[in-house]
Amino acid sequence: MDRPQIKAPGLKFRPRSGGWAAYWLPSPEAQRRGYPSASVPLSHLITAPELLIDACQRLQTDMLAWLDGLRRTxxxxxxxxxxxxxxxxxxxxxxxxxxxxxxxxxxxxxxxxxxxxxxxxxxxxxxxxxxxxxxxxxxxxxxxxxxxxxxxxxxxxxxxxxxxxxxxxxxxxxxxxxxxxxxxxxARTLVANAEQVRRAITAAHALKRPSLALAYAVQFETALRQWDVTGQWYPLGDATLCSLVDGDRKWAGLEWRHIGEDGLLRYTPSKTRGSSGAEVLIDLSLCPMVLQEIARVPIEARTGPLIVCERTRLPWLDVDFRRTWRRVREVAGLPPELWSRDLRASAITEGRRGGAINDDAAKVAGHTNSRITAEVYDRERLEAHRRFATARLGRRSPDAGGTA
Structure with a gap:
């Protein structure tokens, strides 16, 4: 189906299976200044162009009035x-x-x-x-x-x-x-164990969301923050270097290119990118859940963002990711108080309980501020992850993604 030829202020179309979805988006300036409304879905009006144009004009007028009030003050x-x-x-x-x-x-x-x-x-x-x-x-x-x-x-x-x-x-x-x-x-104290994470992964596949299964595996095995694994959407005017642009927004996060041919994942978390620049180095051969999920992804599909929503073919929006987690959590029979963001803390907790030393946990989490040569620094981080991951795997049963 061809893209609809309807023109209206702020109106954007995005491809969907079997057609197009319509959205109104605030201007980059409004997004940069914190306009309280994000994208507004208007797909239900595509068959009534006059109503769609009228809705966009009303939304645009409200946004301009809001901006005018800010400019005056x-x-x-x-x-x-x-x-x-x-x-x-x-x-x-x-x-x-x-x-x-x-x-x-x-x-x-x-x-x-x-x-x-x-x-x-x-x-x-x-x-x-x-x-x-x-x-x-x-x-x-x-x-x-x-x-x-x-x-x-x-x-x-x-x-x-x-x-x-x-x-x-x-x-x-x-x-x-x-x-x-x-x-x-x-302080939050609830953590998930490896068996519970495996249940979440299974539930994601049951809901036909393999991208979420991979996301949960990476969050838990690598201890990366959720917003690094799934990435974040920024306004176009933001200074962050991004590899993907979609309309009035751009995205940065974990990509397939961050996984080298040697099986090592190298990534600078967004939290340290503008400060210490601390990079995490992960040996994926010690991350069995991640390897199992990567094996499900065809070789030709291993480009661009690591986690892509099946519905939009774009990286997940945070609100959609959290909403779907609630469904996954229900299907998996996990505690209703467990957040998807808790998987990072769960990773650190599993490692510490398995005997990993605090310095290794800090390096894996990207908290180090060491200033030594790149060669020594890389080796320390890699060996820190290997010790950390080995301590974790030693606590797991084989059916929970551990070693036999």
């Missing part, structure tokens, strides 16, 4: 908490623009909530006791500690940047807040 601090939050989000030198896509989304959500709740309050009239009372309400009397912790962290980040920008009264409130000892969310 851009970088303008007027002594209110709302203006401090906006300066933090909009100033071109704010660290807000350095946030990764997965982190930026909740920041935008909570910035909007904080502005709605506190925007008209003047900074100079706020004390740490006010913030303590607000925090109690944000957590729902302790029932939602993560929500309170996130709001407080964003408020402090906004005040800190305003201090840097020269708004001195923000320093007093920021420093007073730092004196508070407020309860935060408890």
């Amino acid at each position: 851009r970088n303008t601090y007027d002594g209110t908490l709302g203006s401090a939050l906006r300066v933090y989000q909009l100033h071109p030198e704010s660290p807000f623009h350095e946030l990764k896509p997965g982190t930026r989304h909740p920041y935008v959500t909570y910035l909007r909530l904080l502005d709605r709740e506190l925007g008209d309050i003047r900074v100079e009239g706020v004390t740490a006791l006010h913030v303590k009372r607000w925090h109690h309400g944000w957590t729902g009397d302790g029932a939602r500690p993560a929500a309170g912790h996130m709001r407080l962290a964003i408020l402090k980040a906004a005040l800190t940047f305003c201090v840097v920008a020269g708004h001195r009264e923000c320093r007093i409130l920021r420093d007073d807040i730092r004196e508070l000892r407020l309860p935060g969310p408890r």
